[in-house]
Amino acid sequence: MAKKKKPKKESSQKKTYKGIVDVTRSGMAFVAVEGLPSDIMVKQKNLNTALDGDEVLVDVIRQGKGVGRMEGFVTDVLKRKKTEFTGTIQLSKTFAFLVPEKGAGVPDIYIPENSLKGAKDGDKAVVRITAWGEKTRKPVGEIVEILDASDSNDLAMKEILIESGFPLHYPEEVLEETARIYEKITADEVSKRKDFRKILTFTIDPVDAKDFDDALSIRRLKNGLLEIGVHIADVSHYVEPLTALDKEAEKRATSVYLPDRVLPMLPEKISNELCSLRPNEDKLTFSAVFQINDQAEVKQYWLGRTVIHSAHRFTYEEVQEIIEKGEGPHDQEVLLLNNLAQTLRKRRFKDGAINFSSQEVRFQLDAAGKPIGVTIKESKEAHQLIEEFMLLANRTVAEYVSKQKVNKNPVPFPYRVHDTPDEEKMHVFAVFASKFGYKFDVAGPETIAASFNKMLQLVQGKPEQHVLETLGIRTMAKAVYTTENIGHYGLGFEHYCHFTSPIRRYPDVLVHRILAQCLADDVKIDKQLEKRCKHSSEMERKAMDAERAGNKYKQVEYMQQFIGDTFEAVVSGVAHFGFWAETVEAKCEGLISIHNLSEDFRHSESEYALVGMQTGRRIRIGDRVTIRVVAASLAKRQLDYDLVEADTDGEGKRPSKRRSAEVPREGVWTEGAGPGRSRKPAGAGKPERSSRSRKPAEGKPPARKKKK
Structure with missing residues (x-):
């Protein structure tokens, strides 16, 4: 440069x-x-x-x-945060410019004639910057993809990915390298591994998943113990260090899940074919194998490379039906695994893990990607079955590596850590919770965790449940990757890592490599490991931002059909310029500007509320309200609501006053409130294996009140 x-x-x-x-x-x-x-x-x-x-x-x-x-x-x-940009082509005779989207802060990108790839004037396109002019200091690029401007959904999703710094396409050298990977499993390779092909093994995944990166095996041993194998796709066998494929995977660091698509970290030949643990195929895996008694106590474990043959592919719904009815394919094995998982789960919470519940909102989309319904997914025993065994494997691998030494020092390793709550946030929350009668012992991390679990148990089904769960989550730190092992507070683990999803997370690939070196007593120190950890944490946050943006776009698109309609909602955030409300059934969040309320309000951070200056009335996070949908802007990915208030005589409803008000783009959110905020920090008592959905869920439109 x-x-x-x-x-x-x-x-x-x-x-x-x-x-x-x-x-x-x-x-x-x-x-x-x-x-x-x-x-x-x-x-x-x-x-x-x-x-x-x-x-x-x-x-x-x-x-x-x-x-x-x-x-x-x-x-x-x-x-560079990103090298690809979307915009409109302005064509001259022998060259063109890409004019980036308004507000992108990017100068026009010059495109030479030999890089136009058939683009026409006015086309929407994705352009990759390849150089910067020596004298002009202006960007020079090439067209990566010409977009269909008539497909607004596809255009929006691709723009979201590019805005977040995720390239839509793999470089040619990566695709060429992937195509050269030898697919067959040789007898020589099998001889180096423990053979599990004759032991009952199956996968449990979402109905629409294609990248099956984990499987479970189970058998009863002669000593009376159960042998449970957690088998993970051996991505590190195919993705070797310093190759173009490895460098691209590290750069992306994670797969990105939007409402209608997945942008995979690895090319689909690897993620959906070579490494996907599909049924009735031999597959190479890296495994954690446990000998467990019927009380879910681990008596011994083995870590190493294996070869498996999955006999059955279960969906979560199929496993849940077996659990509830007690019959179905491999029912005895499924029920045994479920009993063990529930015992592990109870013990984990008893030992200090925090039992935050979570809901996943999924849109039902038509063929054009337009949302036509919403469903709410909740964690059931089938999900918890997989979650507990993945947690056990992750924890065991981290504990094993933590005990290894190289030159009398601990082996550098990408731990997954979660810090204790911020003292100031915790104090404010404890005071707030006490108003509902819940006492918090904030003497230390252990007593805080115990207080949280007691509160979460007592609050079930009560009016204040939503607000206390939401605000409690916001006191938590965010889980990150680092070589400095401070433990995982939310899970209550002293040692923890990500081992179980190398198809979609690069830190898991690093974990596999270092684990293999430890097992072979041939550790190679990676001096760049902390830098890689930091990058993976950053890309994880960017992926979460992209996922939130994609969901927000679908929320706005879905609510466009309900302009003027009223809905029951819950206050989900407050700020000095207004508050956010989330509709109860569809979970679509919009802003009510403070300028449109019927009296003057001030923002009280300690009460998580807006307080009326004249009446002392409080609009507090968790309060039930009735809102009217007044605007739905896809360009801004923003919903605007009005608060519908009762008349003073209690008869009928009237809208709050409304004036035009520009929503601030900058400012300080209260406890994380605001558009696109994370509802739950990664790893804070959350399942460490998310649903890897490629298709929308089925659902139906929510009931709504008629227009007034």
Whole structure:
């Protein structure tokens, strides 16, 4: 990358920082640097090709006086947030430009004639930046895909993926490398593994899953113990370090799940064919095998590479039916596994895990991808069966590696950790919960966990259940990947890692490689491991943002048909400019602006509420309200609601007053409230194996009140 002449500095002492660029709509940028009290301002002319979200090095060229803001100059771009962009083609005779979507903060991208790939003037397209002009410092690109502008859903989903930094296509060298992978399992390879092909093995997955990355085997041993095998697709056998395939998987770090599609971390030949543990096929796996008594006590375990042959492919619904009715294919084995799983689950909560429940909202889509219904998925015993054995395998692998040494030091390893709750947030929540009669002992992490579980048990079915569960989750830290093992607070584990989903998570691939090295007593120190962990955590957050954006788009699209209708809703967040309400049945969240309420309100953070200045009335998270749908903007992915209030004489309903009000894009959310926020931190008592859905769930439109 060519260096640009730096502007003259006020001081001869050089100060260079590393941070993330945030470009405003005006073109002015700010670099957020960890540890600095304020961001470094960078004028547009000093960005040096940096784009919004890029990781950069910035030199301070003006220190600022007093509390004045520092000004800087970007000297180098360390990591691009994204290299692909969507926009509209403007075609000339021998070249073209891609004009990015408005507000993207990206200059027009020059496209040479040999990179047009048949694009016409006015086409919507995806363009990958391949270079930056030496003199112009403008981007040069090539067309990756011409989009069908008439398919608004497909266009929106692809834009969401690209906005989040996930490329839609794999580089040619990755596809070529994948095509060259030898598919057959040789006798020599089988001889290096423990053979489980004659032991009953099956998979349990969502009805629409294609990437089966885990299987369970079960048999009764002569010593009376049960042998339970947790078999995981051996991705690391096919994806070797430093190959183009490995580098692309590391870059993506995770698969992304949108309402109507999956963008896989690995090409489909690997994720859906070679590594998918499909029934009636021999497959290579990495396994954790346990000898367990009928009280679910592990007497011994074995870790190593295996070969399996799945005899049956179960859906969650089929297993749940066997559990409830007590009969069906392999019913005795399924019921045995379920009994063990429930015992493990009870013991886990007794030992300090936090029992937060979770719901998954899924849209039913028609052939064009338009939402026509909503279903709410809840965790049942079939899901918990898989969850508990995956947790057991993950925990066991982490415990094993934690005891290994290299040069008398612990082996560097990508642990999955979850920190204890923030003290300040916990104190505020404890005071709030006490108003409902729930006491919290905040003396330490163990007593907090016990208090949470007691509250979650007592609150079931009560009016305050939703608010206390929601706010309790928001006190939790986020789970991350790191080599510094601080344990997993939400799960109550001292050692934990991700071992069970290498098809869709890159840290699991790293875990497999390091585990194999430990088993072979040939550990190779990866000096970049912490950096890889940090990158995987960042990409996980970006994937979650993309998933929320996709769900929000479908919420808005779904509610467009209900403009003017009223619904029962629950207050789901509050801020100084208004509050959010989520419809009870469809779980679609919209904003009620403070400007449209019938009196003046102030925001009370300690009460998680808006408080009326004249009446003292409180609008609090968890309150039931009636809302009217007034706007549904797909462009903004935003729903606007009005609060429907009772007349003073109690007869009928009247809408709150309404004025045009622009919703702030920036600001501080209360306890994580706001559009697209995470309802639950990853790993905070949440199943560590999510449903890997490729198709929408079935459902029906919610009941609604008629228009007034």
